[in-house]
Amino acid sequence: MFEAKVTIGLKKGISDPEGTNTLKALKLLGFDNVVEAKTTRxxxxxxxxxxESDVKKSVEQMCQRLLTNPVVHTYEIKVVKK
Amino acid sequence: MFEAKVTIGLKKGISDPEGTNTLKALKLLGFDNVVEAKTTRxxxxxxxxxxESDVKKSVEQMCQRLLTNPVVHTYEIKVVKK
Structure with a gap:
């Protein structure tokens, strides 16, 4: 068994409205020292x-075919034996 | 400057429709060896x-006041100096 963690973020220049709104809301609540908020899935x-190498290849395919949108997302794959 | 990573998952027993649907879709695409799919933010x-300890306390407060819903979410905070 392997556990694969796929971390999906946004490419540089792609707007992150969830992060922007989180930052705004934190400031409204008085957390003034927060400079930036970014979200990833x-x-x-x-x-x-x-x-292990089969797993890596297959997760790479899953990312390309379903999990991510190559136009806006960056992704990182980590595979750990369980 | 500190970077705080807040990882938000679902408590045990709370359904994760996004994970369930990802698993279904992966199986439909032929990735039959995937046993489980879970999502976190x-x-x-x-x-x-x-x-650093001020940062930890303040991020803990942010989680309780805005970032998470204590009824359904679990969260983990990691603070790194930048």
Whole structure:
């Protein structure tokens, strides 16, 4: 079994309205020392396989075919044996 | 400057429709060896402060007041000096 963590963020220059609004709301609540807020999503996958490099290849394909939008997203894959 | 990473997940027993649908879609695409898919959100905050323990306390307050819903979410805070 392997656990694959796919962290999906936004490319440079792509606006992050959720982050912007979080920052605004924190300032309104009086947290004045917050300079920046950015959001990312993580998908944790549990994969039944015996070969780590197969898992990496297959998660890479999942990212390209379903999990991310290559126009706006960057992603990072971490695979750990379980 | 400190960077605080707040990782927000769902409590045990709370349904994760995004994860469930991701798992379904991956199986439909032929990725049959995926056993589980879970989603979490991360908020990266950049905070202007000189004291690490102040930052931790203030991020803890942000979580309780704005960032998370204590009924359904679990959260983890990591603070790194920048």
């Amino acid at each position: 993580t998908i944790d996958l549990l994969i039944d396989s015996k070969n | 991360t908020i990266d905050l950049l905070i202007d402060s000189k004291n």
